[in-house]
Amino acid sequence: MLKPIENAARERKALGGLWHFAVDADGCGRDQRWWLTLLAESCATTRDIAVPASYNDLFPDAAIRDHVGDVWYQTEVRAPAAWLEQRVVLRFDAATHRATVWLDDIEVLHHEGGYTPFEADVTHLLQAGKAHRLTVCVNNELHWHTIPPGRVITLPDGRKRQQVFHDFFNYAGLHRPVWLYSTPKTYIADLTVVTHWAKDTGAGTVDFKVEIAGNSSAKLSTQVILRDTQGCEVGRSDGHSGRIAVPHATPWQPGKAYLYTLEVEHGNDRYSVAVGLRSIEVRDSQFLINGEPFYFTGFGKHEDSAVRGKAHDDALMVHDFALLDWVGANSFRTSHYPYAEEVLDFADAQGIVVIDETAAVGMNMEIARKLAGASDLPDELYSEDAISSRTQANHLKAIRELVARDKNHACVVMWSIGNEPDLRPKGSGEYFAPLLAATKQLDPSRPITLVNVMMVGPEQDTVAHLQDVICLNRYWGWYIEGGDLLAAEQGLEADLKAWAAKHPGKPIVITEYGADTMPGLHSIAPVMWSESYQSELLAMHGRVFDRIPAVVGEHVWNFADFATSQGIMRVGGNKKGVFTRERQPKAAAHVLRQRWQTLSV
Ligand code: GCB
Numbered sequence: 001m002l003k004p005i006e007n008a009a010r011e012r013k014a015l016g017g018l019w020h021f022a023v024d025a026d027g028c029g030r031d032q033r034w035w036l037t038l039l040a041e042s043c044a045t046t047r048d049i050a051v052p053a054s055y056n057d058l059f060p061d062a063a064i065r066d067h068v069g070d071v072w073y074q075t076e077v078r079a080p081a082a083w084l085e086q087r088v089v090l091r092f093d094a095a096t097h098r099a100t101v102w103l104d105d106i107e108v109l110h111h112e113g114g115y116t117p118f119e120a121d122v123t124h125l126l127q128a129g130k131a132h133r134l135t136v137c138v139n140n141e142l143h144w145h146t147i148p149p150g151r152v153i154t155l156p157d158g159r160k161r162q163q164v165f166h167d168f169f170n171y172a173g174l175h176r177p178v179w180l181y182s183t184p185k186t187y188i189a190d191l192t193v194v195t196h197w198a199k200d201t202g203a204g205t206v207d208f209k210v211e212i213a214g215n216s217s218a219k220l221s222t223q224v225i226l227r228d229t230q231g232c233e234v235g236r237s238d239g240h241s242g243r244i245a246v247p248h249a250t251p252w253q254p255g256k257a258y259l260y261t262l263e264v265e266h267g268n269d270r271y272s273v274a275v276g277l278r279s280i281e282v283r284d285s286q287f288l289i290n291g292e293p294f295y296f297t298g299f300g301k302h303e304d305s306a307v308r309g310k311a312h313d314d315a316l317m318v319h320d321f322a323l324l325d326w327v328g329a330n331s332f333r334t335s336h337y338p339y340a341e342e343v344l345d346f347a348d349a350q351g352i353v354v355i356d357e358t359a360a361v362g363m364n365m366e367i368a369r370k371l372a373g374a375s376d377l378p379d380e381l382y383s384e385d386a387i388s389s390r391t392q393a394n395h396l397k398a399i400r401e402l403v404a405r406d407k408n409h410a411c412v413v414m415w416s417i418g419n420e421p422d423l424r425p426k427g428s429g430e431y432f433a434p435l436l437a438a439t440k441q442l443d444p445s446r447p448i449t450l451v452n453v454m455m456v457g458p459e460q461d462t463v464a465h466l467q468d469v470i471c472l473n474r475y476w477g478w479y480i481e482g483g484d485l486l487a488a489e490q491g492l493e494a495d496l497k498a499w500a501a502k503h504p505g506k507p508i509v510i511t512e513y514g515a516d517t518m519p520g521l522h523s524i525a526p527v528m529w530s531e532s533y534q535s536e537l538l539a540m541h542g543r544v545f546d547r548i549p550a551v552v553g554e555h556v557w558n559f560a561d562f563a564t565s566q567g568i569m570r571v572g573g574n575k576k577g578v579f580t581r582e583r584q585p586k587a588a589a590h591v592l593r594q595r596w597q598t599l600s601v
Contacts, residue, residue, distance in 0.1 A: 001117055001190070002189070002271060003093075003405075004089070004091055005272070009184055010184075012181035012182070013179065013181065014179060015177075017050075017051065018049065018050060018051075019048070019174075021073055022047075022072045023063070024043075024070040029070055035102035035133075039135070049073065052311045054096075054308065054311055056171050056172065057309050068159075068162045069141065069160060070139050071172075072136070072138075073135070073173075074134065078131050078132070086123070087183045087184065088123045089179075089183065091178070092109070092111070092119070092179075093117050093340065093341065095136065095173075096115065097114035097140055097142060098112040098114070098138070099138045101137075102135045103122055103132055108120045108122055114337070114359065116338055116398070116405055138172060138174065140170060141162065145390040147394050149165060149363060150164045150372075165362030165367065166336060167564050168304065169309070169563035171309035171310040173309075175309060184268040186212065186213075186267050186269065187212070187269045188212060188264050188269050189211045189214075190404075191262075191271060192407055193408045195207070195252075195276065197279050198279070199279075199291030202248055204245075204246040204249030206262060207242075208237070208242060208264075210222055210266065212240065212266055220267035222266045223237075224238065231261075246260075249277045251276075251277050251290050252348075253289070254331070254351050254353050256351050257351035259410070260275045260276075260277065277410075280447065285507050287447070287509075294330075295552055295553055296509055296552065297329050297330050297553070297592075298324065298332045298353075299324075299333075299559035300511060300512050300558055301333070301334070302562040304563055320583070321346060325350075327596065328592070330352065332352065332559065333357055335357055335361075335511075335512075336359060337357065338359070338401075338402050338405065344406055344411055344412065348410050348411045354411045354412050355471075355555075356406050356412045358402050358416070360395050363420075365377050365381050370569065371565065371567060371569070372565075373567065380425065380427070382427025383427065392435065400442065414446055414447045414469060416450065416471065416511075417435055417439055417450050419473075422455070423452075423456045423463065432466075433462075433463055447467075449469045451511050452464070454472075454474055458502035468506070469507050470508045471509050471511040472511065473512035474512065475512070475513065475514075477537045488540065489543070492544045497548065500548060507553075508552065508553075509552060509553035510545065510555065513556060514557040514578075515529075515576060517588070519580050535590075538578075538591055542554070542595050558578070560579040561574060561581040
């Protein structure tokens with residue numbers, strides 16, 4: 001799905017700012033049809049709210065922070081008169097986890113899946129000069145069939161409680177931009193780009209496919225032009241699909257991004273994307289970018305900050321990327337959901353490599369029991385009572401939406417279809433094998449993975465043979481052998497060697513390792529939770545990785561401390577950040593910096 005852009009043919013208007021907001025505490029808004037009037041007339045308490053922002057931390061009110069169910073957003077929207085001759089689209093970059101949208105009295109959109117965009121053509125509903133009422137009902141509930149899964153229980157006093165099976169706070173709301181944008185009536189509906197760059201010749205190619213929609217599409221021609229950063233044309237083609245060859249191309253490289261612009265012209269419409277020419281290949285236990293072995297250094301991250309929650313924020317993004325650069329990281333994983341598209345645009349421009357993940361996290365009863373404190377979960381994980389065929393269908397939809405949104409980003413070098421499912425129970429292979437196959441089919445140009453959890457060893461994993469890369473989350477020295485770094489080192493080495501032996505030829509990326517750390521807590525002895533322990537633990541992991549040739553990357557958990565649900569495992573959230581939530585370095589940041597700067601020389 002193409003993001004809204006501005007050019008000679010298209011305009012866009014961000015609908016952010018202060019909207020009206022109401023929590024639907026009694027869950028009666030849909031029955032009472034709150035979209036039919038101003039929110040202030042429908043319900044007793046409305047307030048102003050910022051869009052984009054997660055709503056949870058904006059008000060000093062636990063009933064809002066922990067609300068389970070519907071909340072309502074409302075604003076007014078006007079379309080510039082000139083747009084009404086064109087096609088006008090209403091687009092949400094994300095609504096977490098599902099939303100229904102009305103323009104005046106008419107329902108125009110419904111979408112489930114909290115981290116991918118959705119949109120509708122609303123041209124026929126807009127009038128010149130008129131202020132239209134835009135109402136959005138956002139619901140934050142997670143159930144067994146949703147991605148991510150969760151469970152809502154009703155307490156004896158009638159309150160609903162959301163049990164989340166993953167380790168981050170269930171922020172919700174409109175935390176990404178909302179747009180009204182215009183396109184010509186016949187328009188470029190989609191564009192797919194696959195690039196290649198050959199190390200031996202320096203030649204590059206751009207394969208493209210354009211989809212046109214709207215009126216009279218057959219009569220108009222399509223031109224596709226590739227320009228360099230100076231705006232000079234370096235190649236051109238026509239038709240809906242084809243290849244542009246660039247005999248002496250400048251490649252997109254990690255840490256050295258070079259982006260061409262691919263412009264598409266069809267009738268009156270214009271669309272352009274930034275294109276990095278690069279090749280990705282997995283061969284002989286190596287992850288090759290442009291024919292060179294690439295070693296991932298970096299983090300699993302979260303979209304998370306004080307007050308805003310999961311809202312995208314350009315200032316925070318620029319700061320985070322500057323810190324990645326400072327610490328010597330060349331990559332990150334969008335753990336555990338698709339991040340705002342602005343982040344991928346910026347990673348393209350900065351030459352930061354991305355492992356792009358769906359929101360399929362928490363398919364693991366053992367972890368769910370600990371995190372949600374739920375003792376009465378169903379016996380069988382992969383069953384119609386839990387992770388079911390309905391979950392699988394939603395999971396497939398989540399993969400499709402991720403690939404559709406992010407397929408053209410040079411920075412995205414691998415798809416991760418999920419994090420830490422339990423692959424031991426029966427039914428796991430039947431659940432995941434078709435999803436891995438579908439991902440490959442959707443995008444044969446990128447490697448695929450499914451991030452493995454420590455409790456599933458190489459002999460138990462049912463689908464690792466279907467992955468291009470083995471991604472392992474390992475907590476030696478924390479959840480296992482906590483406090484004994486010597487035993488942890490031995491355990492980690494044996495563990496990684498067993499994986500390398502079981503899957504010869506497949507590269508291994510350690511996608512998580514780390515230790516919760518209270519900033520300011522120091523200790524001469526290696527004591528858990530201290531800054532020194534985190535530093536020593538990370539240094540120990542580095543030593544082990546260097547001894548295993550199949551290991552081609554290390555992503556520390558986590559870039560920064562982040563908010564989680566409450567529980568006895570978490571003190572003010574997850575503290576495994578190498579930076580605090582305020583982005584100040586813990587001692588370990590300097591340890592990593594030293595290692596990663598040396599590795600990249
Ligand atoms: C994991 C999960 C991550 C958690 C982390 C932890 O394995 O993938 O979401 O936050 O462990 O700190 O426990």
